[in-house]
Amino acid sequence: MHPLAIRRQAQLEHRNGSSISSIAVHLDLPYPTVHRWCRNEGAPDSRFTEDRCFRCRATAPTDQLQYAYLLGSYLGDGHLVTAAKVPVLRISCTAAYTDILDQVERAMLATLANRVQRIRQKGCVNLQSYSKHWPCLFPQAGPGKKHDRKIDLEPWQRAIVLDHPAAFVQGLFHSDGCRTINRIVKAGRTYEYPRYLFANESADILALCGWALDLLGVAWRLNRRNSLSVARRDAVALLDRHVGPKS
Incomplete structure (x- = not known):
C-alpha cells in the first residue's frame, strides 16, 4: 500500500473511534508516527497539493467524477475561506449521514486535498482542508453568502x-x-x-x-x-x- 494511503487509513480509523495504539498495532507502524498523523490531521500543508492542482497544470482533473461531486457539495453547503493565510475549503454535512461524510472526504482527497479534518459541531460535521490552490478549483468563492452574489460555472x-x-x-x-x-x-x-x-x-x-x-x-x-x-x-x-x- 502507498504510504499516503496508509496514512489516510490510519486517520480514518482514528476518526471512527480507534485508539492510536490499536491503529499502530493493526497497521504495524511505530506509535509516534501514527500519533503525528492523527493529531496533526488537517493542519495546513501545501507540499503535496501544488503539483495536483489541475488548473495550474492546465490539464483535466485526474478524477472528473469526484470533482463534479465535490463541486455540487460546495455549491450546496460549502464555504471557501480565502481571507486566511492558507485558504480552507469547508463542506458541512449532517453528522448522522456517515456514508456522505466519507464520500465527501474521498472527493476532497481525490481532487486536491492531502489531509481532511473533521470538525464536529452540534448535529453536523465540517469537513475541511487547507490549500492555496482551492480558489483555483472553485472560482465561485467570494466575500459574503453565495446567494448575495452571482454564481455561474466557468466553461471548463x-x-x-x-x-x-x-x-x-x-x-x-x-x-x-x-x-x-x-x-x-x-x-x-x-x-x-x-x-x-x-x-x-x-x-x-x-x-x-x-x-x-x-x-x-x-x-x-x-x-x-x-x-x-x-x-x-x-x-x-x-x-x-x-x-x-x-x-
Missing part, C-alpha cells in the same frame, strides 16, 4: 458537469437536498408518494441544479421561491438511480 466546469451530471446532482442533493414522503388527503383518503426536494437561497444555484437535472432527463419544477421538487413517479425512479436516500 460546465464541460465537466456535462460529462458527469449525475455526480454533480448527487453532490447538490447530498448537501442541500432530501428524499421525503409526501402525503396528501383527497376525499378522506390519504395518498403517499416519494419526492425529492432541493432548497437553496441562490436562484443561480437552483438554476444550475435544474440544468443538470435536464441533462439527466429528470422532470422537475420550482415548488417555492427557494426550492425545486422532483415528484413525478418516473422522475423519482430515475433520480433514485443517481442519488437515493441519504445515509
